[in-house]
Amino acid sequence: MKPVKVGLLGLGTVGTGVVRIVEGHQEDLQSQVGSPIVIEKVLVQNKSKSRSLTIDAEKLTEDPWDIIHNPNIDVIVEVMGGIEGTKGYILEALAHGKHVVTANKDLMALHGPEILRKAQEHGCDVLYEASVAGGIPIIRTLIEGFSSDRITKIMGIVNGTTNYILTKMSQEGADYAEVLKEAQALGYAEADPTSDVEGLDAARKMTILSTLGFRANVALEDVDVKGISSVSREDIQYAKRLGYEVKLLGIAERQDDYISVSVQPTMVKQSHPIASVNGVFNAVYVYGEAVGETMFYGPGAGELPTATSVVADLVAVVKNLKLGVNGKQELLSYKEKKLKTDEQIAAKYFMLLHVEDRAGVLARITQAFADCEVSLGSVLQQPNSSDQIAEIIIITHDASKASIGKVLQSFGSMEVVKSVKSVYRVEG
Ligand SMILES: NC(=O)C1=CN([C@@H]2O[C@H](COP(=O)(O)OP(=O)(O)OC[C@H]3O[C@@H](n4cnc5c(N)ncnc54)[C@H](OP(=O)(O)O)[C@@H]3O)[C@@H](O)[C@H]2O)C=CC1
Numbered sequence: 001m002k003p004v005k006v007g008l009l010g011l012g013t014v015g016t017g018v019v020r021i022v023e024g025h026q027e028d029l030q031s032q033v034g035s036p037i038v039i040e041k042v043l044v045q046n047k048s049k050s051r052s053l054t055i056d057a058e059k060l061t062e063d064p065w066d067i068i069h070n071p072n073i074d075v076i077v078e079v080m081g082g083i084e085g086t087k088g089y090i091l092e093a094l095a096h097g098k099h100v101v102t103a104n105k106d107l108m109a110l111h112g113p114e115i116l117r118k119a120q121e122h123g124c125d126v127l128y129e130a131s132v133a134g135g136i137p138i139i140r141t142l143i144e145g146f147s148s149d150r151i152t153k154i155m156g157i158v159n160g161t162t163n164y165i166l167t168k169m170s171q172e173g174a175d176y177a178e179v180l181k182e183a184q185a186l187g188y189a190e191a192d193p194t195s196d197v198e199g200l201d202a203a204r205k206m207t208i209l210s211t212l213g214f215r216a217n218v219a220l221e222d223v224d225v226k227g228i229s230s231v232s233r234e235d236i237q238y239a240k241r242l243g244y245e246v247k248l249l250g251i252a253e254r255q256d257d258y259i260s261v262s263v264q265p266t267m268v269k270q271s272h273p274i275a276s277v278n279g280v281f282n283a284v285y286v287y288g289e290a291v292g293e294t295m296f297y298g299p300g301a302g303e304l305p306t307a308t309s310v311v312a313d314l315v316a317v318v319k320n321l322k323l324g325v326n327g328k329q330e331l332l333s334y335k336e337k338k339l340k341t342d343e344q345i346a347a348k349y350f351m352l353l354h355v356e357d358r359a360g361v362l363a364r365i366t367q368a369f370a371d372c373e374v375s376l377g378s379v380l381q382q383p384n385s386s387d388q389i390a391e392i393i394i395i396t397h398d399a400s401k402a403s404i405g406k407v408l409q410s411f412g413s414m415e416v417v418k419s420v421k422s423v424y425r426v427e428g
């Protein structure tokens with residue numbers, strides 16, 4: 001019944017949740033692992049900062065080596081964020097035989113393979129369930145639950161901050177900057193929220209999910225990324241009128257051995273379950289050749305939901321300690337990825353154009369699509385507030401990304417096209 005001692009790196013949103021769950025659920029945790037779990041030391045930047053929970057001042061330290069080189073500590077829980085410095089701490093902790101639980105997707109997306117190799121070398125566990133989709137146990141699901149299947153598509157809302165913003169813009173017509181501030185105050189956003197709104201946080205999560213799902217060495221630079229900063233309230237209102245919601249979707253697809261991974265604002269048909277995933281909630285769709293369609297839903301960020309995943313990993317490490325099997329998991333053997341070309345990436349697209357309002361213009365526009373071999377699903381023309389300009393809304397059938405690029409290029413030299421107001425991928 002020797003206690004398992006934990007060194008916590010970080011006592012912000014997630015770290016606070018970890019302390020609350022470890023202390024508040026101690027009896028349940030003990031009944032699962034057979035020994036007390038004790039938070040021995042906590043690294044913070046500023047010991048004198050006021051905190052929302054009471055913690056023994058003796059436990060706080062501003063010196064990471066107090067924890068990493070502490071012989072009494074068995075497990076490091078890293079919830080401080082950051083990349084290079086944090087990577088150094090984790091590698092050093094592993095070299096000292098300490099197991100690691102982390103919520104850090106930035107680190108795992110960029111340096112996951114190196115960290116996992118180091119862990120195996122030293123017989124240690126590194127678990128990172130909270131790094132993707134907060135409270136949804138999607139990593140364990142991909143590694144274990146789908147081990148028998150071949151996954152062909154992973155599509156999801158994997159960033160809580162942007163989903164919170166888009167939901168408020170759609171349901172309340174709220175202002176983007178105001179709602180971003182709310183998401184920050186609620187502890188959903190990253191230290192630098194640019195990585196949320198510009199899609200980088202979601203891209204890092206999609207790197208992790210597609211690596212695990214396709215068992216391939218996907219890298220962050222393989223992900224085509226676009227965030228939500230260019231999504232206007234008008235776009236959202238347009239989408240709604242046509243029966244769609246705008247969502248920031250991560251989409252990873254595999255056909256034969258070829259894959260593509262992207263993050264982009266997408267128009268999702270309101271009848272698709274992902275369209276009604278609102279607020280800070282995330283959802284991940286996984287399509288397997290054998291299982292077909294599955295969906296995982298839950299809170300994607302925030303103190304207690306994220307800490308639930310962190311502490312579940314901690315329990316898994318302690319169970320392995322009891323069984324003496326830490327670091328014994330086989331490393332995934334990643335296949336060499338083959339990326340799809342733009343000719344191979346196919347999807348439906350929405351376009352909103354402002355064109356001259358006169359005879360023959362619609363015919364010229366539709367001809368431009370035909371010339372690039374893009375077939376149209378629906379075309380709607382309506383007058384704009386200016387009587388010289390008409391709005392044309394087009395939804396294509398499945399078309400290659402390359403063909404859509406050619407259509408847009410051809411509009412650049414057509415005088416009748418005044419502007420391409422927006423272009424979205426369409427799902428559902
Ligand atoms: N917030 C969320 O909902 C989610 C966050 N994550 C990930 O979890 C991690 C933590 O996020 P979150 O809790 O929101 O972050 P916060 O910014 O709320 O907390 C960070 C904590 O780490 C401490 N810290 C930061 N840098 C240093 C440093 N260089 N040296 C010592 N201490 C440091 C801070 O100290 P001090 O308190 O003194 O300032 C603070 O306690 C990140 O990797 C994030 O991406 C993952 C899923 C969801």
Ligand SMILES: N[C@@H](CC=O)C(=O)O
Pocket residue numbers: 131132133134158159160161162188189190196201300301302
């Ligand atoms: N900033 C992230 C936090 C969780 O990973 C998000 O909003 O999803």
